[in-house]
Amino acid sequence: MMGEWALVLFTVLSQMAAGAFVSLWVLDTVKGNMKEATGTFVSQGVVLAMGLGLLASLGHLGHPLEAYRASAHFGTSWLSREVVLFGLFFFLSVVYYWQWRTGGARHLVGISGSIVALMAVPTSGMVYVLAAIPAWNNFGPVLFFLLTAVTLGPLYAAVLLTIKQYSLGKSLFQFVIAALFCSFMSFALYLSLLISAGDVTALTGWNTMLSITFWLRLFIGWIAPLGILGYVLAQQQWHISRYMILAFALVLIGELLGRELFYGSAVALTMFGL
Amino acid sequence: MKQKSVVSRRTFLKGAAATVATVSFGGTFFDFIFSGLSPAVAAENSTVELFRNACPRNCYDTCAILSTVQDGVLKKVVGDPASTYTRGTLCAKGFSYTRSVYSPDRIKYPMRQIGRGSGNWQRISWDEAYTEIAQNMLRLKREYGSTLPICLNKYSGNFDIMHYGIEGMLTSIGNTTRATGTPCWPAGIDAQTFDFGTIVCNDPEDIVNSKYLIIWGANPAWCSVHSMYFVKEAQQRGCKVVVIDPILTQTASKADLYIQIKSSTDGALALGMARYILDHNLYDGEWLAKNSKGAEEFFSYLKNNITLEWAAEKTGIPQHIIEMLAREYATTKPANIWIGYGMQRHTNGGQNVRAIDALAAITGNIGKSGGGAQYAQLETWGFKYHAMSQSKPANSGGKEDRAININNFGAEVLNAQDPPIKMLWIACRGPMTQDPETAVVKKAFEGMDLVVTADLYMTPTVEMSDIVLPVTTAFETPGVNVSYWHYWLSLNEQAIKPMYESKNDVTIAMELSAKLNELEQGSCTFPTSGDLQEWVGKEFSEGIYKQFGIQDWQELKKGPVKAKSGLIAWQDGKFRTPSGKYELWSAEAEKYGHFPLPVYVEEMQSTDKYPLRCITPHWKLSIHSQFQNLDWMAAVNNEPHIEIHPKVAAKYHIKDNDSVKMFNDIGYITLPAKITETVSPDVVAVYETWYKNKKFNVNYTVKAIPADMGKKATGAPGIAFHDNFVAIQKM
Amino acid sequence: MAKKIGFLVNSDRCIGCHACELACKNEYQQEPEIRWRKVYPLKEDSFGGFAREFASLACNHCEDPACLKACPVIAYTKREDGIVMHSKERCIGCKNCMLACPYKVPEFNQKTKKVEKCHMCAARQDRGEKPACVVGCPMEAITIINVNDTIAGAERSLPGFPNAAITNPTTRFIKPVVGRQVRRDA
Amino acid sequence: MPNHTFDRITDLAKRYSLYSLFKQYYQGEWELARKAAATIQQYIPVNDNLSFQQDHQLDKAALFDYNRLFVGPGKLLASPYESAYRNAQGLVMQEETLFVRQFYLQAGIEVSNKNAFPDDHLGLEFEFICYLLAREGERLQADDSSTANHYAALYQEFCQQHILSWVYQHCDDILTHGRTSLCRDTAIALVRFLQTEEANFLSKEEFV
Secondary structure, three states, rough: OOHHHHEEEEEEEHHHHHHHHHHHHHHHHOOOOHHHHHHHHHHHHHHHHHHHHHHHHHHOOHHHHHHHHHHHOOOOOOOHHHHHHHHHHHHHHHHHHHHHHHOOOOOHHHHHEEEEHHHHHHHHHHHHOOOOOOHHOHHHHHHHHHHHHHHHHHHHHHHHHHHHHOOOOOEEEEEHHHHHHHHHHEEEEEEEHHHOOOOOHHHHHHHOOOOOHHHHHHHHHHHHHHHHHHHHHHHOOOOOOOHHHHHHHHHHHHHHHHHHHHHHHOOOOOOOOO | OOOOOOOHHHHHHHHHHHHOOOOOOOOOOOOOOOOOOEEOOOOOOOEEEEEEEEOOOOOOOEEEEEEEEEEEEEEEEEEEOOEEEEEEEEOOOHHHHHHHHHOOOOOOOOOEEOOOOOOOEOOOHHHHHHHHHHHHHHHHHHHHHHHHHOOEEOOOOOOOHHHHHHHHHHHOOOHHHHHEEOOOOOHHHHHHHHHHHOOOOOOOHHHHOEEEEEEOOOOOOHHOOHHHHHHHHHHHHEEEOEEEEOOOOOOHHHHHHHHEOOOOOHHHHHHHHHEEEEEEEOOOHHHHHHEEEEHHHHHHHHHHHHOOOHHHHHOOOHHHHEEEEHHHHOOOOEEEEEOOHHOOOOOOOOHHHHHHHHHHHHOOOOOOOOOOEEEOOOOHHHOOOOOOOOOOOHOOOOOOOEEEHHHHHHHHHHHHOOOOOEEEEEEEEEEEHHHHHHHHHHHEEEEHHHEEEEEEOOOOOHHOOOEEEEEEEHOOOOOEEOOOOOOEEEEEOOOOOOOOOEHHHHHHHHHHHHHHHHHHOOOOOOOEEEEEEHHHHHHHOOHHHHHHHHOHHHHHHHHHHOOOOOOOOOOOOOOOOOOOOOOOOHHHHHOOOOOOOOOOOOOOOOOOOOOOEEOOOOOOOOOOOEOOOOOOHHOOOOOOOEEEOOHHHOOOOOOOOEEEEEEEEOOOEEEEEEEEEOOOOOOEEEEEEOOOOOOOOHHHHHHOOOOOOHHHHHHHOOOOOOOOOEEEEEE | OOOOOEEEEEEOOOOOOHHHHHHHHHHHOOOOOOOOOOEEOOOOOOOOOOOEEEEOOOOOOOOOHHHHHHOOOEEEEEEOOOOOEEEEOOOOOOOHHHHHOOOOOEEEOOOOOOOEOOOOOOOHHHOOOOOOOHHHOOOOOEEEEEOOOOOOOEEEOOOOOOOOOOOOOEEEEEOOOEEEEEEOOO | HHHHHHHHHHHHHHHHHHHHHHHHHHHHHHHHHHHHHHHHHHHHHOOOOOHHHHOOOHHHHHHHHHHHHOOOOOOOOOOOOHHHHHOOOOOOOOOHHHHHHHHHOOOOEOOOOOOOOOOEHHHHHHHHHHHHHHHHHHHHHOOHHHHHHHHHHHHHHHHHHHHHHHHHHHHHHHHOOOOHHHHHHHHHHHHHHHHHHHHHHHHHHHOO
């Protein structure tokens, strides 16, 4: 229905940035052994991803230069809330990066950034929960946006960390595998719900099932990375960085395809069958 | 190609400068002389004016229009509230006029095609166009001793009274050949001419007084939108509206009772009803005795030849329904029948209309408000036809004009002998889209020395012409319009200047006459000058002034006016038949080779090879080849379709929107299917219109089969458009 | 309580002639693909028997408009009389309202890169005139009503019209009545 | 007269002569248009092998090509009206045509057969430019540089607001639909000429 490249990029990149920020903060507080250079690098990656996302979102607007006004309707518009929260998150991620760089007290910014991130992603999902589009008028958008953050975020953080020779523990791998598996299962559940719901919603379900993008997304986004990470865990070779980079690349492509599917296949309520 | 390689300024100009010096421009560097522009006259502030216009199209409603013009630009059009028939509204087509006047596709200049059909056009001046046309006309006159080789094909593209000046132009050069007759309604006119003496209908606003209204083979919801308001009003006042039509049309969808009769068997239904009325003594013997001739013969025909079982079998309508219909019609007074034009486009169309007229007669429903057998009226057309009535030059040769049948145009042009037809003048007409047997028409065009077409757009007819002359729309030229249905008279003022180099058809006649006389003095009697407004004024007759209760036509600038009298057909009981009575028995009909009585004539049947009847009614978003080419219409719909019954579709494995090929022995079309229950299993419906960038023309499959009547009143029989039998297959 | 106005679409009177749609375009001379009012064909068998029925719909000026809620720049405002106005100046062309509206009313204008929709001819109504579609309809099938009045036969929906509970549209419908039909389906 | 003014006048004269050639090409009858095209292609060498020479002998083909692109009677393949590129369906006499009319009015100019010939025809727009350049030249010769600069500013504004916003696309259409090199080469010449004018505006802005 609305295969908008700008929104696909914005949502996937912003969720990735949010997930990475939280991962970084968790590792930093739980482990606490991260060198400032590594932290700076990772937080810089987060800022970059978020910045790119915001830039991409302008491509979707008829009048990008006036995007700043999009926060005006915070009261009722989920889109305004998304703009405010991700704007705030972006600001906090910059501050967090600055504190990493200058060795400042980053703990408070870390917590507040993570909280804002965890609020921003579902908010972004809520924009699409619309009665006018039955296929989206459910838990789907919020859940899948969160799952993107939870799978892609840690992977992105992990890649940045391995570049800085930070030794990743097993727990991160287990976490990502669990997240990927959860994402796969919930999409399967969501799809079956759609198809059984009938008329317009079912149409969306079938649109999804019958499109090549879905099958590509299935292999690239879930099966391949799960296979690789499973192998890495089995061989206990989580320190070898190229597996991590490969997994990240696959999940990134998978998420982009999945989001394209999300926008492309949804069928709105029809007017008298038209 | 838009590579942005910026040649640096210096190198470029150095190159150019070298050559500039060699070629001088004469005078100083800046001897600027205006060609298209000029110093602005005092910048007057923005002016908004309202003009009275009238829609001159071939349509029952002929709406009065109010155009808003700002600084000489037409901004919008609305219906003129002054008319109680159109009540301040237009229709979808009327509202799109701004897109027609300012369409980028309008033909702007006279152009000459080098190689007919080649697509290679050359712009010529009006003078060059007139010169070539005049030289051709004079050459033909010399070669053949008369101007009969010149043939005019003009009909309903513009029914503005001034446009009869086109016929006048041809008359003014001598005896010429004329495509005579009309593809539209001739059989019905002849039928009512035999019955009543001519066609007269009640004022459609009188429909509200009917208590029983049968709309028989007409679809006003598409073709006379404003009449439907009065049909609805009648319904609200308790009138029962019955629609009889082979197709469940838009009008049928609004009926209290819809009867899906087998196409072309309407006469059988009418005669069946008449028989019932006779048997149950429901006829108006007194009215018949006083006003009709031939009642006994008609009744004996009914008794001996017509049974209700036969009528039911013939029409596919259950007998009890025919009986109910006859009883209700005969006993509810006043009862009104509206006879449609589609219904008479059959090989037995005229006879069917006579049978239906007979129903109105035997029940005494004639000459009454709310009653009658409505078909059409030409009572309000009593103009002087000043522009048309010209005198023939003395030496023009030939005895009189030669008529060929407009409904078999291609074949008759090809077969015309001594003299053969060598030149065509096409105006207000599109033979290549509207005529049957398009291939034959194309062959006729190819055999011409010169084809001149006056038109607004690049139609298939213009593609087959040598010279195209750009003409004005209704908003660019004065005129006057009346309707063949309602009783209003509307002036058409010139709201804006003619666009580009377009001219009114009368201006073309005047200027061509000037050129003809320049080349050969006295070869054309058409006046060579005159103000178009004055031409309009000269069209008005005393009769019109009396009928509409005005002293001078300028009063129409204050708004349209309605006829003051004659609003109920035949109220005075004076029928214009030889006997002065309603003629159930018509000697005149016999004279023209028809049965004197409205007997039933067998309808054309489908064949095994071509089992489906293809009915080609008007399309709701166009009038023949007009309007559907406009962008606003294309935004609503830009695709023809063929309506097929689900049972038939299933038999050919056709699903909704599948591409279907419809064909018979003379042609085929391919178009998407629309599966619908609104057609019967033995009928498919394809609506005739012209899509500007589609190779769609349903007339590829239509043969030039003549309707039974039309010769007496219109000079040639009609076309049995709906006796077109086809087969379909999934593409 | 202020008079709330809305469209009454009488599909029994409507003959699907598209005059309303073109009257609107003629009034505002829009680009072809911009259709503030559209005449929708209804399913043939929705009202018993088979018939060509239509519903002419523009903006439904809803009681709680989804477009107004979704718009991030507050380009939509609902007037006292109920008309939902769209501000061309504020709109940034984010098309969120196009997603949110269950009736696909807001349209994206490629030239202005903004959304636009029917405003029930607010300016005309303020001048005491009726909207162009109401004046242009030959069958008087579209009228402006006070939504609080009870009108005989007026319903909140038609078969195929998206669920009115979502945004509570002010448009009211009168169902077409299909007469007796003697058809030859054998 | 200081020589930099002299330079400006000769430069102006060259541009004026080219614009009036393009005006004739778009506005003149076919004979005039053909001559103008030939002269243009001498000034702005389009392609080295001077292929346009023999092409002009195929007069008829070039004529039909010219009419199919700009004149009619069918749908114009490279419509010479600004509105064809500025509103979706290319309707004339809408706001696009009237914007051009406003601009002409600013300079005290209007179309002589107003409302019959749409103001935004390329032939008329080029004529308007010739008018502006002629007035600029004439004012320079009378040493009244302030008015001259006013006309130069009007010319630049008209070019940027109107000509440059659609004529490239127009030339693109000519190159896609044009069959003969006469029309195609003139289009290439027009693009090159306008590109130098555009560059001229940019360079002027830099040091002003």
